[in-house]
Amino acid sequence: MLVLTRKTGEGIVIGNDIIIKVFEIEGDRVKIGIEAPKATKVLRLELYEDISQENKKAIDVTRDAVDKLFELF
The missing domain is CATH 1.20.5 (Single alpha-helices involved in coiled-coils or other helix-helix interfaces)
Incomplete structure (x- = not known):
């Protein structure tokens, strides 16, 4: 498993078409956004x-x- 540290506003890219962005960190909760093709189940x-x-x-x-x-x- 790959473990990364990200700050608010940063993200990661998986393959060529999946982007995960960190929107907010509050206490022990992280709000993330995921951009993926519609055919990809998330x-x-x-x-x-x-x-x-x-x-x-x-x-x-x-x-x-x-x-x-x-x-x-």
């Missing part, structure tokens, strides 16, 4: 983790259903 980490967890649960349910279906034969 999610908060905790939301991404929740979605991933739900997707894993859905896969497990599907596997259980298939296993139960094969038990019938």
Whole structure:
């Protein structure tokens, strides 16, 4: 993992088309702006983790259903 220190008004560039800018730092909170192509999904980490967890649960349910279906034969 790359760890950078940035001040208000500074930013970073990821690849050729993603820009992250620091707008405000107040206490332990940082307000950032993200410029990315519309086709690029930008999610908060905790939301991404929740979605991933739900997707894993859905896969497990599907596997259980298939296993139960094969038990019938």
